[in-house]
Amino acid sequence: MSDHTRSSAAQIAAALADGTTSVEVTQAHLDRIAATEPSINAFLHVDAEGALATAADVDRRREAGESLPALAGVPVAVKDLINTTGQPTTAGSRILEGWVPPYDATVVARLRAAGLPILGKTNLDEFAMGSSTEHSAYGDTRNPWDTDRIPGGSSGGSAAAVAAFEAPLALGTDTGGSIRQPGAMTGIVGVKPTYGGVSRYGVVAMASSLDQVGPMARTVEDAALLHEVIAGHDPLDSTSIDAPVPSVVEAARRGDVSGLRIGVIRELAGEGFQPGVQSRFDAAVEALAQAGAEIVEVSCPSFVHGIAAYYLVMPSEVSSNLARFDAMRYGLRVAPEGVDGPSAEQVMAASRDAGFGDEVKRRIVLGTYALSSGYYDAYYGSAQKVRTLIARDFSAAFEQVDVLLSPTAPTTAWRLGEKTSDPLAMYLEDICTIPANLAGLPGISVPIGLADDTGLPVGAQLLAPALADDRLYNAGAALERLVSMPVLQEVAR
Structure with missing residues (x-):
């Protein structure tokens, strides 16, 4: 494996400033992808030509003496839920197979403006609905630590790409833990910024009040560097916060917890957690x-109701957001069998039946039921009340402490197929991460070593008040230095 692929993003940036070319670095990662992908399946699309063209342009500009952004020339991977011109965006679904967006998501536009070569699009649970990346229409992604195990989800492709040294950086999305949980499962850093802190414009919507784009990396400093590239107000996103971006890179480089008040959440540890995780x-x-x-x-007593509330709020928004995939304007179109001159409604029904996977259908049905006449107040309305209680628990907790701490997930990575027949068991894996999404707060998962009972990575989650993302990077960087984490295993040698 090349020294370039072993290096952190910060180390690569330093090497580029010292004379290494971005073309050389980008090609090393493309070679790594070619060698590793048969066993990992982290990427759905690799854009070697586009990545090398960006790299060559950065090299030309640097050679000409132009002042460049900090990460210019450092390669990045992008979750295939995020629109990219020139590359397909499938959301891991057959219903969008082959669709190439006519515009870039704001976060992708910011990557391009900062000069990061985009290696390609990474695998995910279909429409980001899942915790294992087993619900992709394009095959399972596998965990680089043990290819018989899941990498977490739904941003499992991005997590596996970073963990397998295929990319130093990646973008994921987090609706109920979909950055932090796969980060923990693969031994990397995953960050969910404050809701509204990073634009969602051009990101295929799953649950609009919960979704958030964030960075994935092998170090806290690298995550902070990518965070600063993609964060900031976007007038194209009505939920975007018009406020200064916290100094997350400075905080990550400080990494000092002396005198910091850290709250350990009583309800998110202990009974029901894997012994190796708890240890x-x-x-x-x-x-x-x-x-x-x-x-x-x-x-935080209301946290125990987080999963129940989430699995009413999220499917309700899924039901609404996925109504646009109707086979009329773009995407898959299927004619119903045995019907001459089918109506638009019949084409829609046949296309959605063929294009959506089982998990997506399950959540659409749940959400439609929760929003239906006579049940709205009992289900969706009640879930929103629980959401308020969770936000109040957070507010009360942050009156006592600066940041909160819990395990990121109750278990380490499980075997492929182990939980696909039991959706509830899969949903329970997000028990620690969901509360932050319901309240719109930032969270980070930092690797803290290997579980004694499985030998697989464990992550710790830090949570902070809204717009205090810098607190996470400060505490996360300190934790990273304090807790020894073995070097990620090489795969597909």
Whole structure:
């Protein structure tokens, strides 16, 4: 494996400034992808020509003495839920197979403006609905630590690409933990910014009040560098916050928890958590205490209702957002069998039946039911009340502490196929991550070592108040330095 692919994004940026070419670095990652993909399936599309063209342009501009952004020339992978001109955006679904968007998402436009070569589009659970990347219409993604196991989801392709050294950086999306949970499962850093802190314009919507784009990387500093590229107000996104971006890179480089009040969430640890996960988490808490942090146990009693509320709010928004995939304007169109001169409604029904997978259909049905006449108040309305209670729990907790801490997921990565027949077991994997999405708060998952009982990565999750993303990077960088994490395994040697 090339030294370029082993390096962090910050190290690559330094090497580029010192004379290494972006073409050389980008080609090394493309070679790594070619060698590794047969066993991982992290990418749905690789754009070697486009990535090398961007790299060559960056090299030309640098050679001419032009002042360039910090990550110019550093390759990146993009989750295939995010619109890219010149590359397909399928959302992991047959219903969008081969569709090439006519415009870039704002985050992609910002990557291009900053000079990052886009290696390609990464695999995901269909329309981001899943926790294992087993619900993609284009095959499972596998965990680089053990290719018989899942990489988490729904941003499992981005997580696996970073963990397998196919890309130093990647973009994911997080609706209920879809950046943080695969980050934990693959031993990398995953960040969900404050809701509205990063534009959602041009991102295929799953649940509009919950979705958020964020960075995935192998170090906290790298995640911060990518965060600063994609963050900031966007007038094209009505939910975008018009406020300064916190100094996340400076915070990541500071990494000092001395005197920081860290709240351990009572309801998100202990019984029901895998012993190996709990053991690593306890060791991380102790390391933070020894580094000078003040550890406080806090109670957030409404968090235990988070999954129930989420699986009413999210499917309701899914039902609404996916109504646009009607075979009339773009995407798959299927004629119903045995029908001469079918109506538009019959074509829509046949196309949606053929184009959507089982998990997507399940969530559409759940959401449609929750929004139906006579049930709206009992289900959707009640879930929104729980959402308010969760936000109040967060507010009360942050009156006592600066950041909150929990395991990112209750288990390490499970075997492929182990939970696909039991949706509830799959949903429960997001018990720790969902509350932050319901409240719109930022969160980061940082690798904290390997579980004693499985030898697989464990992640710790830090949560902060809205717009205090810099607190996460500060505490996350400190935790990263305090807790030894083995070098990620090489795969497909």
